[in-house]
Amino acid sequence: MKMAAPHQESAREKKFRHILFWKVSGILLLILAIEGGVTGTVLYFLYGLKGDAHVINYAGHLRWRSYEMPYxxxxxxxxxxxxxxxRRHIEERLKEFENILYGLRDSNSSLGLKGVKASQQMPSVVVPLAATGTLPGEEAxxxxxxxxxxKYEEGVKPAIIQALNTPDAEERLTILSSYDMPGYVMDVNQTVKLFSEESNxxxxxxxxxxxxxxxxIIAIIGATHFLAWAFVERPILEVHRGMQALVKGDLRQKIPVRTRDEVGELAKGFNVMAGTIENQLKEIRSDHERLNNxxxxxxxxxRVINPETHKVSLQNEPLNTIIPDGLKRPCYNLWKRDYECDRCVCSEAIRNNAHRWKEEITPEGVVxxxxxxxxxxxxxxMINAIEVIRDITAKRRMEAEVEESRMQVLQSQKMAAIGSLSSGVAHSIxxxxxxxxxxxxxxxxxVDTLKDTPVYEEFKKGLTEIKDASKRCETVVKDLLRLSRVPKPETLPVYINETLEHTLxxxxxxxxxxxxxxxxxxxxxxxxxxxxxxxxETVFMNVISNAIDAMPEGGTLTVKSMYIPAEKKVEISITDTGCGISKKDLPYIFNPYFTTKPPGRGTGIGLSSALLxxxxxxxxxxADSEVGRGTTIKVRLPVHQSTLPRA
Structure with a gap:
């Protein structure tokens, strides 16, 4: 098997491939850049909110501890x-309170306060790294x-320690009251609220x-969708619609060329291809019409035939008028048959790669x-053959008529010669x-006067035989004269059925x-x-008499009359089931003096006289006959035009 050569990429194809690569790469990089920037910004905000959440949480602990200390x-x-x-419990609480205060101030990582730094404006103040800048509200x-x-270092802690060391309740109350502990608690509570508001x-x-x-994102998606529709989907849909139109046979629809990229080149190439196909189809249609004409x-x-499948793949217009659905029917249906031909000239032509011919006759008699x-x-x-079929019915009919006329002329000449000879012989005899x-x-x-003599019987017998022989000779002479002088028929309308009835x-x-x-x-x-x-009537009597002579031991005599519209003739057929006539004798039965009967049973004048x-x-x-099966004599006569049946 011959392998196809590998496809060599052209410069145009390389250009298209590079353009497509950079387009796809640029779109992907743009999408990645947008997604990266947005994702980084979101993470930046979330990281800042996480720091604020920790601050608010520890500020809440401060508020709770500030409430808890006096208690x-x-x-x-x-x-x-x-x-x-x-005392140990109070000291632990103070220690936790200090850790929270100093941890917020010093960004203690043990509290989870990662990502904080001291403010440039306030070195002693820490701010979340998540913020974009130090805001005035955050500085406050x-x-x-x-x-x-x-306040805690200068007042709250010393006051609590001093109160723990003072047993007197009034003095302890004085110590704690000396520092505004409720005000400190309210101040811390307000700070927590401000932190919450700032975080919100x-x-x-x-x-x-x-x-x-x-x-x-929605705008990007919309813009991407619009760009994809304008530069990708719409051109592809237009190419698809053009392809669908091409499949349906519409070659006039052109695809708009909107871009200079590969899709535009595809649309341009498609339009060129459609135009080329349309021109070629026009030429093919023109050639097809010319061939059909x-x-x-x-x-x-x-017609074109596959003799193996008996399928007709093409037939010309005259054949379409005869058998319109010929492409759907077997080839032999043209001959009004439902079975294959005995001799298929198409198979012979394909097998011998040469011209073959034959004649076909339909049941209607068309040749x-x-x-x-x-x-x-x-x-x-070579699986198909082309058949060229000519109707030669008229030709064959003309040939038959010419042959019939020739035979009639020969028969007339022969009968005229026989008649002339017979007339001369008859007059001479x-x-x-x-x-x-x-x-x-x-x-x-x-001889009657010799009755008493011994020779009377012998003389009378001899004279009687002479008399009978002369009568037979007279009969032959009359037949000869009748054969030589056929009277002209009367030109009167004759109803054949009545004539046959009278004869029968x-x-x-x-x-x-x-x-x-x-x-x-x-x-x-x-x-x-x-x-x-x-x-x-004399003609039918001669024929029926011969038929009866052919059936000495019985049989069937059939007499038919029918009208043949195609020939405008009446046909009378007389059929017997007798001994029949051999093929070698059949051509001579209408000749004068020809007979197949035993000697003394016929003169051979009846059928020849009937023919005349x-x-x-x-x-x-x-005549048509077969030995052992019988004989059929057909007589055809032209009809009287005024008595033709109406169509």
């Missing part, structure tokens, strides 16, 4: 309290936190940013001359026969005696013919 100190001096354990918050630390502002800014981010006007029926030629496929295979008859009659009368009535007793069955099949709508009823009578009526007479 713990007062509880320390209550009765039944283990003061050592209570961290200033309040510094103030809380200072950041959350609100983050929400605005997220909504803006969502709007940007040639095939339609060549005066023949033409076709079929010529078959091998019809190779473009790849050289008739006078001596008259003398023989006359003298035989005279001698028969005189004569033979009814004889048919019954010989046990011959009689079948009549007369057409009730038979038109009349012009001629002599008596002469035609039928021909004088402008008719024809033919």
């Amino acid at each position: 713990l100190v007062n509880r320390h001096f209550a009765e039944g309290i283990d003061r050592d354990a209570s 918050l961290w200033a309040r936190l510094t103030n809380h630390i200072n 502002k950041k959350v609100a800014r983050l929400q605005i940013f997220l909504f803006a981010y969502l709007g940007v 040639i095939l339609a006007n060549m005066g023949c029926l033409v 076709y001359e079929v010529h078959a030629f091998p019809f190779p496929n473009p790849d050289g295979t 008739n006078n001596p026969l008259s003398g023989i008859n006359l003298f035989s009659d005279v001698l028969l009368k005189k 009535n004569v033979f009814v007793p004889q048919l019954k005696l010989l046990k011959i069955q009689f079948v009549k099949e007369f057409s009730p709508t038979l038109p009349k013919v012009l001629g002599s009823s008596g002469q035609l 009578t039928v021909q004088s009526h402008r008719g024809t007479m033919e």
Whole structure:
């Protein structure tokens, strides 16, 4: 198997591939840059909110511890309290309070305060790294936190330690009251609220940013969709619509060329291809129409056949009028058959790669001359044949008519010669026969005077035989004269069925005696013919007499009459089931003096005389016979035009 050569990429294809690569790469990089920037910004905000959440959480602890300290100190001096354990508990709480204060101030990582730094404006104040800059509200918050630390170091812690060391309750209350502990607690509580408000502002800014981010994403998606529709989807859909139109056979639809990229080049190439195909199809249609016109006007029926499948793949217009659905039916249906041809000239033409021909006759009597030629496929295979069919019915009919006329002329010439000869012979013999008859009659009368003599019987017998022989000679002479002088038929309308009925009535007793069955099949709508009823009756009597002679042991005699519209003739057929006539004798049965009967049973004048009578009526007479099966004599006579049945 021959392998296809590898495809060599052209410069245009390389250019298209590079353009497509950089387009896809640029779109991907743009999407990645947008996604990276937005994701970094979101993480930046979330990281800042995480720091704010930690700050708010520890500020809340400060507030709780500030509420708890006075209560713990007062509880320390209550009765039944283990003061050592209570003091350790108060010191632990102070330590936690200090850790929170100093941790917020010093960004203690143990508290989870990662990502904070000291403000440039306030070195002692820490701010979340998540913020974009140090805001005035945040500076105020961290200033309040510094103030809380200072108050704690200068007042709250010393006052609590001093109160723990003072057993007197009034003095302890004076010590704690000396420093405004409720005010400190309220101040811390306000700081926590401010931290929460500031964090809520950041959350609100983050929400605005997220909504803006969502709007940007929607805008990007919309713009991407529009660009994809304008530069990718729409050109591809237009190419697809063009392809669908091409599939449906619409080559006039052009694809708009909107870009200079590969899609635009594809649309341009598609339009060029569609135009090329349209031009080629126009040429093909023109050639097809020219070929159809040639095939339609060549005066023949033409078709292409696959003899293996009996399928017709092409037929010209004249053949379409005869068999419109010929492409869907087997090829032999043209001959009005439902079975394959005995001889397929298409198969012979393909097998021998040569011209073959034959004649086909349909049941209606149409004669076709079929010529078959091998019809190779473009790849050289030979599975089809082209048939050129001519209707030669008229030609064959004309040939038959010419042959019939020639035979009639020959028969007429032969009968004329025989008639002329017979007439001369009859006249030459008739006078001596008259003398023989006359003298035989005279001698028969005189021999009666010799009755008493011994020679009387011998003389009378001899004279009687002479008399009989002369009578037979007279009969032959009359037949010769009748053969030589056929009277002209009368030109009167004759109803053939009535003539046949009258003829058959004569033979009814004889048919019954010989046990011959009689079948009549007369057409009730038979038109009349012009001629002599008596002469035609003589013709039918001669034929029926011969048929009866052919069935000495019985049989069937069938007489039919029918009208043949195609020939405008009446046909009378007389069929017997007798011994039949051999093929070698059949061509001579209408010749004068020819007979197949035993000697002494026939003169051979009956059928020849009948033929002359039928021909004088402008008719024809033919015979068909088979030994052992019987004989059929057909007489055809032209009809009287005024009595033709109406269509």
